[in-house]
Amino acid sequence: MTIKLRLRPWDLWMAEQFPRADRTRVWTEMMIAEALRWSAFWLAQGLKMGAVVTLAMAAWRFGVDIQLTRNFPIAEGLWSHWQVWLAGSIATGLLAGQLRTWFERPARAVEESPVRWQQETTEPGLARAIAE
Numbered sequence: 001m002t003i004k005l006r007l008r009p010w011d012l013w014m015a016e017q018f019p020r021a022d023r024t025r026v027w028t029e030m031m032i033a034e035a036l037r038w039s040a041f042w043l044a045q046g047l048k049m050g051a052v053v054t055l056a057m058a059a060w061r062f063g064v065d066i067q068l069t070r071n072f073p074i075a076e077g078l079w080s081h082w083q084v085w086l087a088g089s090i091a092t093g094l095l096a097g098q099l100r101t102w103f104e105r106p107a108r109a110v111e112e113s114p115v116r117w118q119q120e121t122t123e124p125g126l127a128r129a130i131a132e
Contacts, residue, residue, distance in 0.1 A: 037103050044099035051093040058085035 061082035063069035074080045 040099045041103040044096045044103065047092050047096035047099065051089050051096060054085050054089035054092060058082045058089055061085055 059082075060069060061072050061080070064072045065082060072080065078084055
């Protein structure tokens, strides 16, 4: 499996506006932010699959309670109740949704910021001050 990081042209443009040390810092921060965003995305995907599995376990245990299925591997204890599996499925699904929302939110904020930077640097004096 190959994961590609997509860098937007304005990310590189913003990094070029700063001196060498600042460019390295900006580049590193951008890469860390992108890595965190994609980590949240893949974690959300895994949690979504986990929610489906726990929902299936809840349905299986409920089927045992109403005698539609035969036996459930966990016969006693906390995990032998279908309500626990259902609550786990709901909680996992909600967490996956929140992570997915967090994954999408920074992308919108980053898309808005370069426009502001480009508008601010259209003045020659300001562009020179940032470049120095």
